[in-house]
Amino acid sequence: MPRLSPPSLIHKTLLLIFAAIVFGPLAALFTGLFKALAAGNFSLLSLALPTGRRLVLLANSLSLAFLVAVSAMLIGVLVALYLWRFKSGVGRYLRWLIILLVSLPPYIHALSWMSVLGRLKIMPAEGFWVSWWVELMAYLPLAVGLSLFGLDAVEPVLIEAGRLARPDIETLKKIILPLAFPAISACAGLLFLLSLMDFSIPSLFSINVYALEIFAEYSATNDPIRALLLGAPLLALAVIVIMFVQRSIRSAALTISRPAGREPAFLIFPEWLNWLQKSALMIIIIQILVPLISLIASAGSLKSVAQSALQAKNEITFSFWLSITAGLLCLAPACAMAEELTDRGTGNYWWFLVVLALVIPGSLVGAGLILLPVGVWLPVIAYLSRFLPLAALVILAKLRRTDPLLVEASRVHQPDNFSGWWRVRLPLLGPGLWAAGCLVFIFSLGELAATIMVTPPGYNTLAVRIYNYLHYGASAQVAGLCLVMAAIFLGTGALMLLIFSSGGRLIKLGAR
Amino acid sequence: MIRVKNTSKSFGKVLAVDAVTFEIKEPGVSAIMGPSGCGKTTLLRLFAGLEVPDEGEIYFGEDLVSSKKGCLAPHLRNMGFVFQVPALWPHMTVAENILFSLSGVSTEEKKERLQLLLEKLDLAGLERRFPDEISGGQARRVALARSVIAKPKCLLMDEPLTNVDMDLKKRLLDFIKNEVAASTPYLIYVTHDIEEAKSISQNILFMDSGKIR
Numbered sequence: 001m002p003r004l005s006p007p008s009l010i011h012k013t014l015l016l017i018f019a020a021i022v023f024g025p026l027a028a029l030f031t032g033l034f035k036a037l038a039a040g041n042f043s044l045l046s047l048a049l050p051t052g053r054r055l056v057l058l059a060n061s062l063s064l065a066f067l068v069a070v071s072a073m074l075i076g077v078l079v080a081l082y083l084w085r086f087k088s089g090v091g092r093y094l095r096w097l098i099i100l101l102v103s104l105p106p107y108i109h110a111l112s113w114m115s116v117l118g119r120l121k122i123m124p125a126e127g128f129w130v131s132w133w134v135e136l137m138a139y140l141p142l143a144v145g146l147s148l149f150g151l152d153a154v155e156p157v158l159i160e161a162g163r164l165a166r167p168d169i170e171t172l173k174k175i176i177l178p179l180a181f182p183a184i185s186a187c188a189g190l191l192f193l194l195s196l197m198d199f200s201i202p203s204l205f206s207i208n209v210y211a212l213e214i215f216a217e218y219s220a221t222n223d224p225i226r227a228l229l230l231g232a233p234l235l236a237l238a239v240i241v242i243m244f245v246q247r248s249i250r251s252a253a254l255t256i257s258r259p260a261g262r263e264p265a266f267l268i269f270p271e272w273l274n275w276l277q278k279s280a281l282m283i284i285i286i287q288i289l290v291p292l293i294s295l296i297a298s299a300g301s302l303k304s305v306a307q308s309a310l311q312a313k314n315e316i317t318f319s320f321w322l323s324i325t326a327g328l329l330c331l332a333p334a335c336a337m338a339e340e341l342t343d344r345g346t347g348n349y350w351w352f353l354v355v356l357a358l359v360i361p362g363s364l365v366g367a368g369l370i371l372l373p374v375g376v377w378l379p380v381i382a383y384l385s386r387f388l389p390l391a392a393l394v395i396l397a398k399l400r401r402t403d404p405l406l407v408e409a410s411r412v413h414q415p416d417n418f419s420g421w422w423r424v425r426l427p428l429l430g431p432g433l434w435a436a437g438c439l440v441f442i443f444s445l446g447e448l449a450a451t452i453m454v455t456p457p458g459y460n461t462l463a464v465r466i467y468n469y470l471h472y473g474a475s476a477q478v479a480g481l482c483l484v485m486a487a488i489f490l491g492t493g494a495l496m497l498l499i500f501s502s503g504g505r506l507i508k509l510g511a512r
Numbered sequence: 513m514i515r516v517k518n519t520s521k522s523f524g525k526v527l528a529v530d531a532v533t534f535e536i537k538e539p540g541v542s543a544i545m546g547p548s549g550c551g552k553t554t555l556l557r558l559f560a561g562l563e564v565p566d567e568g569e570i571y572f573g574e575d576l577v578s579s580k581k582g583c584l585a586p587h588l589r590n591m592g593f594v595f596q597v598p599a600l601w602p603h604m605t606v607a608e609n610i611l612f613s614l615s616g617v618s619t620e621e622k623k624e625r626l627q628l629l630l631e632k633l634d635l636a637g638l639e640r641r642f643p644d645e646i647s648g649g650q651a652r653r654v655a656l657a658r659s660v661i662a663k664p665k666c667l668l669m670d671e672p673l674t675n676v677d678m679d680l681k682k683r684l685l686d687f688i689k690n691e692v693a694a695s696t697p698y699l700i701y702v703t704h705d706i707e708e709a710k711s712i713s714q715n716i717l718f719m720d721s722g723k724i725r
Binding site: 157161162163164165166168174175178268 | 560562585586587589591592593595597599601602603612613615658662
């Protein structure tokens with residue numbers, strides 16, 4: 001695959017910036033650790049080995065993450081199998097809606113379920129199983145989206161060849177699922193790590209998990225090195241999981257070659273599977289409806305929502321500017337990294353680092369950044385550090401959909417390197433860049449784990465304000481703020497999907 | 513006998529097959545010829561049950577197998593299909609790809625049929641390789657072997673020799689004429705090459721703009 005890169009020096013500089021931003025916080029933490037060890041402070045190392053209470057916490061976190069990943073994947077694959085057969089009509093809109101819901105941060109789901117359980121009073125709104133259920137609801141859209149992505153990547157002709165020989169259920173078992181396995185296993189690994197690293201939902205439902213310990217340790221001691229050592233078991237687990245799923249993620253990201261305009265075959269499954277799919281679909285419908293209805297019901301009138309938004313005007317404005325800046329600044333380094341990932345040589349090393357960077361705990365990013373003198377824009381660096389890898393993968397997806405011949409034609413006919421890059425290659429990547437920018441904007445707006453540690457005194461982001469309020473329960477005020485946030489997420493997400501799926505036609509129309 | 517009665521199929525606003533009616537009464541090889549985009553592939557896909565007709569009916573013998581009300585599942589039609597591309601499953605070896613369509617047969621019989629086909633198609637020794645470990649020409653031959661191993665009643669071939677070099681094309685054409693045609697009651701061969709069509713069959717149907725002329 002030809003590289004869409006600008007001149008080499010710029011490309012290398014951008015790669016360097018990418019690495020510095022993404023791994024800078026960890027590098028700062030490790031430098032601090034080595035300094036402490038050089039000063040003879042070896043007793044610190046005992047923090048890296050979980051014992052006693054911390055071992056129990058780690059076991060709690062592992063079992064919760066495992067249960068969340070397995071259950072989300074089971075339901076996600078069933079829902080994806082159902083929606084995969086409908087690329088038009090209601091199924092198409094449902095597919096879009098589910099993908100949009102990926103952007104809703106976990107604590108908004110937490111608020112919705114808190115409110116529902118509080119009203120129903122059928123069970124206490126706390127504990128392991130409630131935490132599991134809410135995490136399942138929060139990660140289900142991602143499980144469905146990535147499973148759909150895996151199923152979509154299976155060439156229809158391979159399915160048809162199977163259908164000619166065997167019943168559809170066997171074609172599913174022996175051809176479709178094995179071919180979609182890279183995406184499905186990558187998603188399972190990713191969900192496991194996301195759940196393992198998240199402390200927002202368990203903490204809101206009174207469950208102590210290991211990720212919260214890192215944040216708590218930092219809050220108690222103000223020592224980032226102690227936070228790093230406490231986070232070491234999570235980092236080690238992330239490296240192990242990534243070593244297993246990295247190949248799958250790479251394979252899934254590089255095999256997006258669905259021929260345009262071909263619907264997948266309408267497979268006929270046995271009744272028991274249809275029943276399971278419909279049950280899973282019911283769960284996803286609950287997943288969609290509960291946050292929407294619960295937030296609207298809790299927020300009260302439109303006037304009270306507006307009042308909540310007005311009260312949080314400073315936080316909204318501050319979050320908005322930080323997130324937009326992150327969304328814009330991510331583009332160039334992410335673009336360079338996406339191009340690098342297609343390289344058969346150096347790409348191998350970058351793949352491991354990019355995937356690892358996706359799951360570095362937010363609290364460790366925050367702890368590392370505190371060691372760097374950046375000031376009021378520190379949250380922007382935190383957002384970039386956390387979401388640049390995601391932006392690179394989105395741009396890579398677009399890069400894989402671009403016909404290499406178009407790039408080769410521009411290389412032959414371009415008057416100079418710059419005009420070829422500016423007039424042909426950049427517009428071809430346009431929708432991918434747009435989607436990456438929007439995604440970083442959305443995720444930055446909802447980011448909590450690092451933001452809560454790096455926000456400078458006198459400032460606050462919307463996410464932190466909501467999280468702080470949530471500890472006092474699901475009030476109308478916090479519901480109003482969540483509703484505002486959800487509206488921004490869903491609106492931006494819809495715009496992003498519209499432009500990405502239009503293949504950039506909307507951007508071109510706008511330019512005319 | 514294969515009977516197609518007033519069958520139509522469109523994709524959005526494009527009418528790919530337009531009220532086609534014809535019969536293949538006697539077993540043997542039939543060729544369908546026509547320019548690119550005339551609906552040949554769609555017609556084959558309708559035969560195979562991979563598409564549901566918007567109108568009309570398709571019969572194999574006296575059995576109605578396709579109509580807009582419903583279709584017999586593809587695997588129940590006892591058909592083989594050679595696609596324009598090899599379409600080999602990348603996670604299965606050459607042997608697994610070929611044997612996939614064979615069921616209800618003893619292991620001995622499976623081995624025997626596999627060896628015979630591998631030898632006839634110069635694929636011996638490749639059975640444990642994966643599709644990405646064989647050449648494009650070998651992949652074509654594996655696809656051909658996969659489509660005939662179950663001895664289908666009807667074999668559909670959709671431009672199977674497109675983008676194949678002259679030498680391999682000649683060898684495969686000979687194999688299809690001498691071996692496949694002799695053992696398959698109905699063989700429907702789609703091509704846009706008149707010489708290829710003439711060399712494989714005397715019964716040539718011409719298709720243009722979705723209609724059989």
